[in-house]
Amino acid sequence: MNIICDEVKSKMLLLMLPIAVLFAGCSNDPYRPGEAAEQTFFSSFSTPPTKLDPSSSYYSHEGRIIDQIYEPLFTYHYLKRPYEIIPNTAVSLPVPVYYDKDGNILSEKDPAPDSVAKAVYTIELKKGIMYQNHPCFALNKDGNPKYANVKLKDIKKYNYPSEFEFQGTREVKAHDYALQMRRLADPRLASPILSIISQYISGLTELNKAYIDMLAAERERRKIAAGAYYNQERDEKNNPIRLDYFAPEFKGVEVLGDYQLKVTLKRKYPQIIYWMCMHFFAAVPQEAIDFYNQPAMSEKQFSLNRCPVGSGPYFLDKFKPHEVIILKRNPNYHADFYPTEGAPDDIEKGLLIDAGKRMPFIDKQVYRMEKEAIPGWNKFLQGYVDVSGIANDVFDQAIQISAGDGAMLSPKMQNQGIRLITGIDPxxxxxxxxxxxxxxxxxxxxxxxxxxxxxxxxxxxxxxxxxxxxxxxxxxxxxxxxxxxxxxxxxxxxxxxxxxxxxxxxxxxxxxxxxxxxxxxxxxxxxxxxxxxxxxxxxxxxxxxxxxxxxxxxxxxxxxxxxxxxxxxxxxxxxxxxxxxxxxxxxxxxxxxxxxxxxxxxxxxxxxxxxxxxxxxxxxxxxxxxxxxxxxxxxxxxxxxxxxxxxxxxxxxxxxxxxxxxxxxxxxxxYVLCHKWYKNVKPHAMTYNTMKYHKIDADMRVKSQKEWNKPIYWPIGVLVGLLLLGLLPVIIVNKE
Amino acid sequence: MFGYIIRRGLYGFPILLGVNLLLFLLFFYVNTPDDMAETFLGEKHITQEQIDNWKQEHGYALPRFINTAESFPGMITQTIFWQKSMSLFAFRFGKSDQDNSDIGTEVLRRMPYSLCITVPVFILSLMLNLFVAMIVAFYRATYIDTWVLVLCVIMMSISALFYIIYGQMVFAILLKLVPVSGFDSKAPYFFKFLMLPILMGVISSFGGGVRYYRTIFLEEINKDYIRTARAKGLGEGLVLFKHALKNAMLPILTNVVVMIPFLIMGGLLTENFFGIPGLGSYMIEAISRQDFAVLRSMVFLGAFLYVISLILVDISYTMVDPRIRLG
CATH class of the missing domain: 3.10.105.10 (Dipeptide-binding Protein; Domain 3)
Known part of the structure; x- marks a missing residue:
């Protein structure tokens, strides 16, 4: 009987020892060593983005990513309220020229809608704006694309375009904007704004019909060739259809030169300028479309939907939508400076300290998947996430409502230096x-x-x-x-x-x-x-x-x-x-x-x-x-x-x-909560391209994380002791 | 045995066909392709033309069962049922309705994440539960047996969610020993993310496991061959771990092998709460996004694995019990 007792003891010890060893030397830091000390922004996402193509993407969780990669023609001023539109890649805001039904220019600045038969916007682009580095721009010595007709075996080792050996870039031209505006009519992309803007942009409905016909004709040809077992989905995975976007005539958007674009509307619609502030109207290079339109790329799941190519302040370095999304600073990003003026109370709030400085300030953004609100909230409290919303379940933990002052941070939050930023959503x-x-x-x-x-x-x-x-x-x-x-x-x-x-x-x-x-x-x-x-x-x-x-x-x-x-x-x-x-x-x-x-x-x-x-x-x-x-x-x-x-x-x-x-x-x-090291944050309800304005004090973050997350080991010893104590009855019974 | 496996495989085919048919009716009649299109296109700015285009682009513009516009075999093959459901038998899962990603690739990509959690939990729980059950069976009718049973009943009565949330609270928030949640697929960083889910998985399966195996061991421990073994002077360790365990293998194996599909398909709760991007998480995402292409594939895959695991149970019987012959 004593043999059993020894066996039991030794086995329990064997079980307990690895647990004790495992926990020793551990910490709750979810990042790799040294990551927090870098100019990196840490956040989370609960719904994986599914569409990163600027033609199709519509939801806010997707906008958070691609609005930092693509640059539309215009954007909103970061600090001024009410929201003010400013040029982004355009030189200035265009003044529409209105025409009557006889083709005569209307002299009034704001003519009656019924008198307008056509509105023309001529947009001048800034020079010297370069795309991010991408293999689609890499060229051979003969000037042809390096990765044209590439085979799967040649790219099998790459998990993402940023890993390709050869990369390149080129300047953004008016043609790229015209291409993207045409892509909005591609039925395969199911652009969510097509039904709205086709009411206004001349010829967009007809362009959409032309693309539908082109696709139908090509599919019919392929179906006849393949016979009864034709499967559209499989066929286009192996051999994607290359649509010649510029083949049909489209008067709505015309390229007047490398840096000049003309957009024609069927009627007066000043709101078009708001649409032009969105990623739907960003530049997309033809090279990227051709690059992704290859069977090998389709096999590797490389597409504009997952691997965007833009000229914005950041580029997508890693996209594992079920695990992590990493954006890095675009080394080719053009000169862009923090605003020098804002709303009346912005100086007081410290939002103009970096006025006139070159952006972006943050080098890298890491978004990790966090499906449940509570773990995400706890990571924020531990300092491992820089910003957080407030779930209903934890509201009382974060906010105190007082009769006079309204919503205030709880003392615990205040002690941690957390800031509360509120704003009414439109x-x-x-x-x-x-x-x-x-x-x-x-x-x-x-x-x-x-x-x-x-x-x-x-x-x-x-x-x-x-x-x-x-x-x-x-x-x-x-x-x-x-x-x-x-x-x-x-x-x-x-x-x-x-x-x-x-x-x-x-x-x-x-x-x-x-x-x-x-x-x-x-x-x-x-x-x-x-x-x-x-x-x-x-x-x-x-x-x-x-x-x-x-x-x-x-x-x-x-x-x-x-x-x-x-x-x-x-x-x-x-x-x-x-x-x-x-x-x-x-x-x-x-x-x-x-x-x-x-x-x-x-x-x-x-x-x-x-x-x-x-x-x-x-x-x-x-x-x-x-x-x-x-x-x-x-x-x-x-x-x-x-x-x-x-x-x-x-x-x-x-x-x-x-x-x-x-x-x-x-x-x-x-209600948004920010840690003390996360600066220049002002909520903006109209655009998501605000990360370039934000700033991180990494030293302060590292110090706070260390202070707030000192591991406690002694309860593990107590736990092991209690489990060993649990053996006591076995020993007693054994002796009896 | 080979003939038996083939026969069982063929028996499995009508089951899978039934599952497939049921899925098809559920996904294409209760929820029509038009409904799917509306879900994916959103409700803000949507026209019937866009719905038709979406269906065309995703292969849902075809007739459901019979294509009268085609002659044979096109009248069968040019249908949604053939292209979307029958193709599952060839493990061609197609593309996600939501993001056009290849479902087969995604399943293979996510499977290791699930296995990272489920396999260690499965092995450790099995070892721990068998060991404790054997000890408890040995000390049957003593207060050790009583108190362990009480503990088991208490542990069984507590929801798995409780273990997860309190595990996170104790080990990640109060003791600050492991991250609350998340995953890093690069070695060795993934290890720290696995410790807590594995520990909680083992603890949550302890109560039920110990009770189940105890019952099996109690049956074995009272049999004549055990008494004979003891009479021959064998040590208790040898009697329990060699003789009793070996003879209790049949019900243990049944329990163990049918777990295979669940190991592969991942844990819905665990993956969701710990932010592990495995197949369980994939299912939850597909449900919340109403991605029926993914759901169809996952349900079919689950049914397929279940049929396979039942065949494996039968085969494993022959390995542990020489009296069983498959014919």
Missing amino acids: TLWYTGFNMLDKVVGGYSVKNQKLRQAISIVMDYNEFLDIFLNGRGVLAQGPLPPGIFGYRTGEKGTNPYVDKWDARSKRHVRQSVEKARALMVEAGYPSGRDKDGQPLTLDYDHSAGMDPSFRSRFDWTRGRLDLIGIKLNDKGTDLSRFRQKRKQGNWQLSSGGWLADYPDPENFMFLFYGPNGKVETGGPNMVNYINPEYDKLFKQMESMANSEQRQKIIDEMMEIVQRDAPAIWQYYPVS
Whole structure:
């Protein structure tokens, strides 16, 4: 029996020893030795980017990467508010030349939209802007591309284009911008902005059709050659189709020289300049398209979708979308200097200390995948991530709300030197009433009153406090703050639903009594119709799988109950939900809109009649039609910002507030936490190319990380001791 | 035996075909290609023309089962079912609907990440659980047995998520010994990222494992050959680790070999919480992005591995029990 006892002891020791050895000498530092001491920015991502092609990429998590690689013609001033557009690779902002239907130049600066038959923008490019180093530019001695017709065996060893032996660069030319604008019409790239901009850029719809026909013809040819077993996907993987982008005629974009470009619009559309601030209008070299359009590259999964080629401040060094994304400073980046002026309080905030210095300041950016919010948050607290948002679960740990000062950092955060930066997002959340529905829709005064009563009782200040830790501002209409036309304070109050509370300096909902009175006027006293039946509404959604939905729905139901309205949960799957919206077969449903660009047109069009979801599949989800509103929208749509435009917007706001086609929920407020060593940070809601302005004090970071992360070993010894103690009963029983 | 393997392989084919058919109905009838297109194109600016183009580019513009515009065999091969579902039998998984990446390449790329966690957890848990179960079986009906069983029941009752979150809290946040999460595929840096998930994996499987193996050993330990072995004067170590263990191999093997698909497919929770970019994580990403091409492939791959592992169970029986013959 003692033999067993010895065996047990020795085996337990054998098990415990490696555990103790493993933990000894370890630390919680997730990076390689010395990495933190470099000019490197550390962050994380939870959703892997899937589209890095500037034609297709649309989402913010993709924009964070490619907006630093590609350079559009124009950009936004980093510090000035309201947002101001400045030239980026263009020499100056273009002044549009307007033509009437007879081809005569219109002399007015801001002519009436109806008088404009054509608008021409001539854009001058800066000289000397070079692309990043890339193998697509590498040339043989004879001047031909080094990697043309390359075989898989020759590139098998490379994991990424930056590893290729031969690299090259060249100057950015107007042709590259024209190429990219043509690529927007390539059906294979499914550009998300094609349907919008093809309404404005001359010939873009026709170009798209021409490309579709070219592809169809080539596929038909290949199908006939391959026979019954033709598989398009496999065929194009082995032999990608090379589309000659410049073959069809396209009058919308013309190259006037190496550094001059002409963009022609079908009508007046000043918002085109905002689109030109986005990566959709960046330069893409033909060499990159030809380089990636080879079977060997396709086999290695090298494509513009995963390996971008740009002229921006950074280039993509490593792209493992499931693990890590690394960007490095582009050694060919042109002279670019930190702004010397900004918003009034920027000097006070230390945002102009680096004024006039050459950018970028950071050499490398490392983004590691972090699917769950809590581990990411803990890494931030340990100093291993430079910036973080605040998840709901940890809000109380980070923020304290005091009556006088509002949101403040908790003492622990303050001791760590963490800074809180907040900003209202140019985003609108609303609950729509389907205007085609006979109960909640319609344009009679009674129906208006019903919608107003429901809007009043849905107190989104309460919602924000309960579910979002107060991170939002009660919405007064479709326009969020920061967008021209938005009125602050009492002037901006929605008089039908809200009132201005001078004490708390914020909007609050009117009383439930007012809502009850409106219900009586609407013909539903105590929430009952003329037959005495309770008014029952349906809430359509596809959020059944969202764990937070149930409590939010219960809150909604509880609020409506205050005016006697019963609410049914009409949850369904996403495709059925979409179908219902398309057919207009719903009553209440929630939606949101994030600004594409900072112009009121981008929000007001959500309620423009011809954009109705049922009629045209447009973004007017609630199918709202008001001829007066539509008329004003057409006037306002292409106007320059002016008092006149503000007046029209005020009128439009009054109309939608009165008609109440939606319950205006809130404009979200973003909270960002930055460590003390991460500098020059100012939130920017319109562009993601801001990393070049940011700066890291690496020495301070290393010092803080060491101080905050001293490993504690003694509990491991205690644990091993306890496990050994666990053997005691075995020994005792053995002896018994 | 070769004939048996072939026969079992052929039996597996209708199962896989059934899985495939079911998947096809789920993915192409419940959720139509139009719905898929809308999901991927987003809801902001989308037209029917764009939906049609997307379907054309992703090979979903074909008829689903029969292409009446084609003559045989084109009427079968020029369909979504043939091109998207039957091609799975040739392990041609195609491209992801979301990012056009090659699914087969991605599976091969991510598999090692999953194996990095699941194989050590599997081996260490097996060794630890067998060892403890044997000890407990030996001390059956004593208070050691009682308390270990109580501990096992407690450990079984706790969710795996609890172990993960508290493991991160204790070892990474309070003791600061290992990183909270993440991965670095370069040696030797990956090692520090593996320690915690492996440790938590071993701990979370301890309760269930020990109870299961204890039951098996209790059955064996009361048999005549054990009494005979002891009567012959063999040491307890030899009796337990040589004789009892060998004879308990049949149920142990059944349990062990059917785990193979799960080892390869990775741990959904573990990978998600520790940020390990393995196949479990790939599945979660595909679900959240509604990437049906990836989901179809992964479900098919899981079914295929399960069929294979059942064949392996049968083969392994013949290796540990000479009385079993496969014919």
